[in-house]
Amino acid sequence: MAAARLRMAAVRPAAYARTRNSLHGAVSGLSPYLTHGFITLADVLADVSARHPLDVQHKFVYELGWRAFFRHVWQHRGDAILQSLHEGPLPDDAYVRTLPDDIRQGRTGVPVIDRAVRELYATGTLHNHARMWLASYVVHLRKVHWRTGADWLYAHLLDGDLASNHLSWQWVAGTGSTKPYLFNAENVARYAPADWHSPGSVIDTSYDALERMARSRSVNAASTSMGLVEVDAAGVVEPDQFNHPHPPLMVGAVAPEASQVDGRDVWLVHPWSLGDVPQGLSPETVVVGLYLSDFHQAWPWSERRWQFVDSRMAALTPVRWWTDATALGEALRGARSVRGRLDLHLARWLMPLAEWLPTPMLFPPVEPPCDTFSQWWRRAVRGVGTAAELLAINEVPSW
Numbered sequence: 001m002a003a004a005r006l007r008m009a010a011v012r013p014a015a016y017a018r019t020r021n022s023l024h025g026a027v028s029g030l031s032p033y034l035t036h037g038f039i040t041l042a043d044v045l046a047d048v049s050a051r052h053p054l055d056v057q058h059k060f061v062y063e064l065g066w067r068a069f070f071r072h073v074w075q076h077r078g079d080a081i082l083q084s085l086h087e088g089p090l091p092d093d094a095y096v097r098t099l100p101d102d103i104r105q106g107r108t109g110v111p112v113i114d115r116a117v118r119e120l121y122a123t124g125t126l127h128n129h130a131r132m133w134l135a136s137y138v139v140h141l142r143k144v145h146w147r148t149g150a151d152w153l154y155a156h157l158l159d160g161d162l163a164s165n166h167l168s169w170q171w172v173a174g175t176g177s178t179k180p181y182l183f184n185a186e187n188v189a190r191y192a193p194a195d196w197h198s199p200g201s202v203i204d205t206s207y208d209a210l211e212r213m214a215r216s217r218s219v220n221a222a223s224t225s226m227g228l229v230e231v232d233a234a235g236v237v238e239p240d241q242f243n244h245p246h247p248p249l250m251v252g253a254v255a256p257e258a259s260q261v262d263g264r265d266v267w268l269v270h271p272w273s274l275g276d277v278p279q280g281l282s283p284e285t286v287v288v289g290l291y292l293s294d295f296h297q298a299w300p301w302s303e304r305r306w307q308f309v310d311s312r313m314a315a316l317t318p319v320r321w322w323t324d325a326t327a328l329g330e331a332l333r334g335a336r337s338v339r340g341r342l343d344l345h346l347a348r349w350l351m352p353l354a355e356w357l358p359t360p361m362l363f364p365p366v367e368p369p370c371d372t373f374s375q376w377w378r379r380a381v382r383g384v385g386t387a388a389e390l391l392a393i394n395e396v397p398s399w
Contacts, residue, residue, distance in 0.1 A: 017059035088174035095145035105235030146173035241300035256331030268340030
């Protein structure tokens, strides 16, 4: 949590707006902490705007809106976000469902792609611009279905969020936007350091040519080899992903023990709700950390992400359970009360098991559902002039 607070304190909105598209720009680095609920969007804007008063149309506020918009779409669409929302440049059956080894191993010979893959594996993070470049290459030039790429990226990201990640891939693919996102070598040279530049490669061409490639079912032969730059034949080893905890990842995640909670008030924390425990809880409340196997069996994580999450969960409570929803319900049956803050990642399993308190929101609920960010944004900030006004609209009383 201290790291999240330091990052909030370091945000410089003017520099962010000016340089955020650059791989060395003044980005916040807050995404993993937002994804896992260390902090909320409201926390971030309150902290930043207290030092830097902002207009609601400032680029920093606008970008916070994208995360809220993706959650808005997930809230209304549900699991439909895991399928193409509409047809892209080509029908779904034009794309393969297996990620080629040269992409997976960072040895395509296209520097911008190989650097992105290596940085992803080495750090668990990737600048948003690099994510877009990677997704565009995978989908439009290599004809890999966006869902295959999205699942792969999610497994390695510290900030992997099913709404933000998968809907961003759909936006790039053109199945969640009006046109495919394309990029070329000139764009890379403008925003990336020299060792990412890709002259002479398949992306060193015009946008018209890239558009034709995106709308062709054929994989352009040049997209699989650089030509002017030697390919690293060995590539890089992809880190393993794990769908269950084991001692190298976590020490102390055990099966539920009903005796720990019988007759007690319980506060549930989970990987998307790792903020400070409310101060208003009774001293006898048992804080239970939860890893729900129903979710993790379908969505494995890298070792780095398990460790990132569990280090925070262990700081909140020594009681950490690895279980499925059925066994969890049985273990909690004797508790006097069960409360927590829910998240869409776990809602289908956990909704009936506890009283879920609201998470402070930054943007008001928008109805009817919006399929485009611009439409959602206009409704979300209608009549709001400043960040302070936006924060006041949805203020949630503290405990």
